[in-house]
Amino acid sequence: MTATRDISPASGDANAGLPGLQAELARDEPMRLDSGETIGPFTAAYTTCGELSADKSNAVLVCHALTGDQYVLENNPVTGKPGWWELMVGPGKPLDTERYFVICVNVLGGCLGSTGPRDVNPETGEPWGLDFPVITIGDMVRAQALLLDHLGIDQLFCVIGGSMGAMQVLEWASRYPDRVFSAVPIAGAARHSAQNIAFHEVGRQAIMADPDWRKGNYLREGVNPKGGLSVARMAAHITYLSETALHRKFGRRLQARDAVSFGFDADFQVESYLRHQGSTFVERFDANSYLYITRAMDYFDLAAEHDGVLAGAFEGTAVRFCIISFTSDWLFPTEESREIVRALNAVAANVSFVEIDTDKGHDAFLLDEPEFHATVSGFLEGAAVHRGLASK
Amino acid sequence: MNAGGIGIDPQTAAAPVLARRDLEIIANMVDDGSRVLDIGCGNGALLDYLGRNKGVDGRGIELSQAGVNACVANGLSVIQGDADTDLEHYPDDAFDYVVLTRTLQATRNPREVVSHLVRIGRHAIVSFTNFGHWRVRLEMMFDGRMPVVGDEGASWYDTPNIHLCTIRDFSTLCDDLGLTVQRALSLSRSGASRKLKSAGAAANIRGEEAIFVLTRE
Numbered sequence: 151m152t153a154t155r156d157i158s159p160a161s162g163d164a165n166a167g168l169p170g171l172q173a174e175l176a177r178d179e180p181m182r183l184d185s186g187e188t189i190g191p192f193t194a195a196y197t198t199c200g201e202l203s204a205d206k207s208n209a210v211l212v213c214h215a216l217t218g219d220q221y222v223l224e225n226n227p228v229t230g231k232p233g234w235w236e237l238m239v240g241p242g243k244p245l246d247t248e249r250y251f252v253i254c255v256n257v258l259g260g261c262l263g264s265t266g267p268r269d270v271n272p273e274t275g276e277p278w279g280l281d282f283p284v285i286t287i288g289d290m291v292r293a294q295a296l297l298l299d300h301l302g303i304d305q306l307f308c309v310i311g312g313s314m315g316a317m318q319v320l321e322w323a324s325r326y327p328d329r330v331f332s333a334v335p336i337a338g339a340a341r342h343s344a345q346n347i348a349f350h351e352v353g354r355q356a357i358m359a360d361p362d363w364r365k366g367n368y369l370r371e372g373v374n375p376k377g378g379l380s381v382a383r384m385a386a387h388i389t390y391l392s393e394t395a396l397h398r399k400f401g402r403r404l405q406a407r408d409a410v411s412f413g414f415d416a417d418f419q420v421e422s423y424l425r426h427q428g429s430t431f432v433e434r435f436d437a438n439s440y441l442y443i444t445r446a447m448d449y450f451d452l453a454a455e456h457d458g459v460l461a462g463a464f465e466g467t468a469v470r471f472c473i474i475s476f477t478s479d480w481l482f483p484t485e486e487s488r489e490i491v492r493a494l495n496a497v498a499a500n501v502s503f504v505e506i507d508t509d510k511g512h513d514a515f516l517l518d519e520p521e522f523h524a525t526v527s528g529f530l531e532g533a534a535v536h537r538g539l540a541s542k
Numbered sequence: 543m544n545a546g547g548i549g550i551d552p553q554t555a556a557a558p559v560l561a562r563r564d565l566e567i568i569a570n571m572v573d574d575g576s577r578v579l580d581i582g583c584g585n586g587a588l589l590d591y592l593g594r595n596k597g598v599d600g601r602g603i604e605l606s607q608a609g610v611n612a613c614v615a616n617g618l619s620v621i622q623g624d625a626d627t628d629l630e631h632y633p634d635d636a637f638d639y640v641v642l643t644r645t646l647q648a649t650r651n652p653r654e655v656v657s658h659l660v661r662i663g664r665h666a667i668v669s670f671t672n673f674g675h676w677r678v679r680l681e682m683m684f685d686g687r688m689p690v691v692g693d694e695g696a697s698w699y700d701t702p703n704i705h706l707c708t709i710r711d712f713s714t715l716c717d718d719l720g721l722t723v724q725r726a727l728s729l730s731r732s733g734a735s736r737k738l739k740s741a742g743a744a745a746n747i748r749g750e751e752a753i754f755v756l757t758r759e
Contacts (some may be wrong), residue, residue, distance in 0.1 A: 472614065473621075491621055495628070498636035500599075502614045503621035505607060524615040532617025 168263045169227050170197040170220055175296040184449075187283040194297045195263025196255040199223045199239065200247035202303070208539055209303045210245055211294065212254040213311030213318035216443055217383075217435055219262040222254040223247070228262070228434040237518055244526040249539070250307065257318075258293040259285040259443055261436035268369065268436045278438075280366035285442055287314070287450045291321045295329070305329050307537055308530060312336040312515035313482065314443070317450045320490070323471070324452060324463040332470040332533040334526060336515045337479050339486035340460050340493070341451035346481060349389055350444040353382030357437045366438055379437040380428030387427045392478040392511035396420060453493075460493035467494075470536070471501040472529040474515075474522065481512040502529055560591055563733040564643055564669040564751055571667060571725070571755060572596060576638035579603070579663065581625050582645030586613035593618070601637075603628060626650045629658035636662050643669040647703040653715060659756070660721055666756040672728065674708030674746040709738065709746045716756060725755040 175181070176190025183189060197220045202209060212222050212235065219226065223233040223240055239245040239252055256264035259282070267282035274281075298306070309322045309330050316338020323333040342350075357363055360378030364371050388396075400420040404410065407417065416422040456462030471494055475487035484505050494501040506522045508514045514522065534541070560566045565588045572578060574596045580589050583602030586609075592598035602620035604610045613620035621628075625642070626649050640663030642655070647670060649655045659666035672678075678689045688698040689706075696702075707715075709728065716723055726738035728749025738745045738752065745752075 470619065491623075492628075492631045495621075495631040496633060498633055500601065500619050501621060502610075502619045503623075504611050504614050505622060506611075507607065521611055521615075525611060528615030528617050532619075535617065 168195060169224065170195060170263065172196075172263060173297055173300050175293065175300060181289075181292060181296065183283050183289045184286040185284050189258075189265070189283055189289075192258065192265035192293070193263065193269075194255050194258070194265075194293055195260075196220050196253055196297060197222060197224060198251060198253050200249070200251045202251040202301075203539075206303050207305070207307060207537065208250050209298075209301075209306050210250045210252045210308045210310065211298075211306050211322070212239065212245070212252055213294075213309065213315035213322075214254060214257065215311070215313040215315050216386075216447065217431070217440075218315070219260065220254045220256045220264075221262075222252065226434075229430070234516060237516075238523065238526065244523050244530065245310070249534075250530075253297075253301075255294050255297055257285075257290045257443065257446075259290070259439060259446065261439040262434075264293075266436065267366070267438035267442055277369040279369065280438065282438070282442065284449075285446050287317045287321050287446050288325065290446065291318050291325060294318070294322075295326060298329070305331060307539065308332045308334060308533065310334040310336070310526070311338075313338060313512065314447050316482075317342075317447065320452055320463075321450075323467065323469045327464075327467050327469055330469050331537050332472070332530070334472045334474065334529065335487075335490065336474045337476055337482045337487075337512055338490075339482050340453060340463075340490050342448050343486070346389075347448045349386065349481075350448055352385050354441050354444060356381040356385065357441060360437075363437060366441075368437070374432070375437045376429075376432040379432045379435065379440060380425075382440060383431040383435075384424040384428040387424060389481045390511060390513040392480065392509055394478060394509040395511055398509070399423075460489065461496035464494055464497050464499055467497060467499050469499070470529075470533050471499060472525070473501065473503045474525060475505045476510070476512070476514040476519075476522075477505060477507050478509045479512040479514065560587060562587070562643075563729060563735075564753055565591070567727065567729075567735055567753055568641060568643065568667050568669065569596070572598060572639050574598070577601075577636070578639045578641060579632075579637045580641045580643075581629070581659075582642060582648075583613065583618075583620060584609050586616060586618045586620060588641065588643070589613070589618050589620070590616065625655050629655065629662060632658075632662045634661055635664055637664070639663055639665045639667055641667045643667075644671065646670050647705050647707070649705060652705050652707075653719070656715065656721075656756070657719060660719075660758045664757065665724065667753065668712075668756065669751060669753045670707065670712065672709045672746065672749045672752050673706045674710060675750050676747045677750075679747070709749055709752045710743075712752065712754065716754065721756045722759055723754055724757055725753075727753045729753070 172195045180188035180190030221233045222235045241248050256262045259266045267278045271278045309319045316335035319335040357378035360375035362373040363375035403419045405419045405422040410417045452463045453460040473487045475484040491503045504525045578598050578600045580602045589600040603623040610622045640659045727735045728745045729751040
C-alpha cells in the first residue's frame with residue numbers, strides 16, 4: 151500500500167510528484183476547443199503498463215469514467231487503493247499487459263494531474279475555477295490524440311472504456327477512424343439522455359448550493375464545498391447500482407442499532423453506506439472538476455454533428471466494434487447500446503454486441519463479471535489475429 | 543464454453559469440421575475472401591469455419607444471448623438480434639452472401655425476411671426443413687398429429703417453428719418475389735444432396751431438407 155496523498159486545496163501544488171507520467175501538450179499551438187475557446191499549453195497526466203512493441207501496433211487506450219483517473223492498474227496515490235480496473239488490466243487479464251501496451255490518461259478538466267479548473271491559470275496566477283473553459287468529450291479525445299502524437303503512436307489497437315469512457319471510445323472511432331483498429335464502448339450511449347442530464351443537474355446544484363462553493367472560487371478563499379460534492383456523489387452513486395443490488399446488500403437493515411432512532415441519524419445501513427461514499431469521494435475529487443466533467447457528458451450527442459443521423463458518425467468505418475451493455479443498468483440501458491449497434495449496421499460496420507446478464511447495475515463494468523471479461527478477451531483475441539499481433 | 547479461446551487463427555488451429563451437412567454444403571458455395579452475414583448463426587460454427595478456411599469477413603446475428611456471448615468470446619463478430627426486426631437496418635448489397643440456415647420457419651414474417659436477404663446480400667442462401675417429405679406426409683396421414691421434424695421434440699404449442707413450408711411452397715414464394723433461384727439442392731436423410739429441377743414433385747417428397755441460392759435479378 152502506498153502512502154495516501156492529500157489533494158485538498160491546502161496541500162498547494164497537489165500534482166507535483168504524482169506517480170505516473172505527465173506530458174505538456176499544445177505547446178507550439180493552443181488546442182481549439184468545441185466551445186470556440188483555446189487551451190494550451192496544458193498537461194496530460196497518464197500511466198502506462200506493458201511494453202510498446204517495436205512497430206507500436208499494440209497500444210490500447212483505456213478511457214476512464216466521470217470520477218475515474220489514470221490509475222487503471224497501479225495503486226491510486228490518493229486513496230491508496232488498487233487501480234480502478236485491476237480486474238480487467240494486468241498480466242493474464244483481458245487487457246493483458248504482457249501483450250498490450252495500456253495507456254490511461256486523466257481527462258482534460260480532471261483533477262489528478264491533467265489540466266483542470268483546480269490548476270493555476272497562468273494569466274492570473276490564481277486557480278482557474280469557473281474561468282476554466284467548458285470541456286466536451288470531443289475536447290478530451292482531442293487532447294488524448296495529442297498525447298498519442300507525443301508518444302509517436304499512429305494507430306491504437308484498441309480504445310476501450312465504460313460509461314463516460316464509452317463516450318470517448320465512440321468519439322475516437324468517429325473522429326479518428328484511421329487511428330483506431332478496434333473499439334469497445336461499454337455501458338455507454340451515443341448521447342446523454344434527459345434523465346441522465348437531470349441527475350447531473352441535481353449533483354451540480356448540490357455543489358453550487360454549498361456556501362463554501364463561493365461561485366467556484368473556493369480554492370482562492372481557502373474553503374472546500376465538501377458537503378455539496380458529497381451529496382452530488384451520493385445521488386450519483388445510487389444511479390450506478392440497481393434496486394436488486396441495493397436490496398441484496400442492505401435491505402432495510404439498521405446500522406449498528408436494534409431499533410430506529412426516531413431522528414435523522416443514519417439509521418439504515420444504506421444511509422451509512424451512501425454517507426461513506428460521499429465523504430470518501432470528497433477526499434479525492436474536486437468540486438469544480440465535477441461540474442465540468444458532468445457538463446461534458448451532458449453535451450455529448452454524436453448524432454447531432456451528423457444532422458441527427460447517428461450512422462453518419464460511422465460512415466465507411468473500418469473499425470471493429472464490440473458494444474457491451476448490462477441488463478440491470480438503468481443509467482445507460484441496453485437500448486442505448488442497441489441504438490449504436492443499429493447505426494453501425496446501417497453502415498455495415500464490423501460490430502459485435504453483447505448484453506451481459508447481471509443485477510449489479512451500471513457499475514458492473516468495474517466489477518467481477520466473468521462473462522463480461524470473457525467477452526472482452528475473446529473480442530480482443532479475434533481483433534489481434536486480424537491486426538496480425540503476435541500471440542502471447 | 544471455451545471462454546477465452548482463440549477464434550480465427552489459421553496457423554495454429556486444426557481445420558474445424560462442420561457437424562451439419564447443410565452448413566458443409568453452404569460453406570462450399572461461398573467464395574474465398576467474401577463478406578458473409580449469417581442470420582441465426584447459433585454457436586458460430588459456420589462463421590468460424592469460413593473465417594479459418596476461406597478468409598471470409600463474417601458477421602452474425604443470433605437471437606439467443608448465450609449463443610451471441612459464446613460467439614464473441616470466441617472472436618467472432620456477432621450481435622444479438624432478430625431476423626424479423628433487425629434486417630431493415632442493413633444497407634443494400636452490404637454482403638456477398640447472406641445465409642439463413644434452419645431459421646426461416648421461426649420468423650414471424652418469412653416473406654419479408656427473404657426480401658431483406660436478397661436486398662442486403664448479392665446472394666441469399668437459405669436452408670430449411672422440407673415439410674413435404676414423405677415421412678412427414680405419412681406421419682400426418684397415419685398418426686394424425688403435427689410433425690415435429692427438426693424440432694427436438696417440441697410440441698406444437700411450444701415450438702418456435704411457426705411458419706413451416708415445403709420445397710414447393712418456398713419455390714412459389716421465390717416466384718412471387720420475382721427472385722432468381724441460382725441453385726437449389728435437396729438433402730436426403732443420409733446427407734446425399736441432389737440438384738433440384740424446378741421444385742419437382744419428386745424432390746418435394748424425397749428431400750428432408752433444401753438449400754436455395756437466390757438473387758434479386
